[in-house]
Amino acid sequence: MNAPRPGWLPRFEEKIDKPENLDECWIWTGALDDSKYGKFRLPTGSVSGAHIISWELANERQVPAGWHVDHLCRVRQCVNPDHLEPVPASENTDRGTSFSAKNSRKTHCPRGHEYTDENIRWHNNRRECITCIRARDKERRDAKRQERVDNFGFEIE
Numbered sequence: 001m002n003a004p005r006p007g008w009l010p011r012f013e014e015k016i017d018k019p020e021n022l023d024e025c026w027i028w029t030g031a032l033d034d035s036k037y038g039k040f041r042l043p044t045g046s047v048s049g050a051h052i053i054s055w056e057l058a059n060e061r062q063v064p065a066g067w068h069v070d071h072l073c074r075v076r077q078c079v080n081p082d083h084l085e086p087v088p089a090s091e092n093t094d095r096g097t098s099f100s101a102k103n104s105r106k107t108h109c110p111r112g113h114e115y116t117d118e119n120i121r122w123h124n125n126r127r128e129c130i131t132c133i134r135a136r137d138k139e140r141r142d143a144k145r146q147e148r149v150d151n152f153g154f155e156i157e
């Protein structure tokens with residue numbers, strides 16, 4: 001835990017009502033979003049879930065793009081990292097059978113990757129190109145990582 005602390009950290013921490021017993025919920029006293037989760041504006045202007053920031057600071061790691069941070073304690077305003085657990089967003093990978101004939105005739109994705117058994121994922125009865133999905137995920141991850149570096153002043157993964 002020797003990473004440099006970002007300058008906004010005191011502003012973040014002063015909004016946390018830490019209990020005497022640190023095993024209990026740490027209640028966020030700052031702004032809440034519509035779903036009653038704590039939110040915090042980072043220096044680049046983006047707003048993040050307070051619980052997400054808290055988990056990332058404690059673990060010095062970024063929550064993977066597309067993952068949620070679950071509250072094990074069910075207290076949405078809680079930002080105690082020990083009560084938080086990142087989980088992958090549930091994926092709909094049902095293999096549909098009623099895709100259209102037009103769709104089934106295509107042999108390549110719009111970007112020209114071949115539709116092989118290994119390169120297809122079914123989503124809502126439509127084929128998706130796994131190569132494209134991976135590329136999109138990577139772009140999203142890279143963008144998010146860079147944003148985190150801009151905000152935190154250091155790589156947290």
Ligand SMILES: [Zn+2]
Pocket residue numbers: 024025026073074075078079080083
């Ligand atoms: Zn809690």
Ligand SMILES: [Zn+2]
Pocket residue numbers: 109110111112113129130131132133
């Ligand atoms: Zn593709």
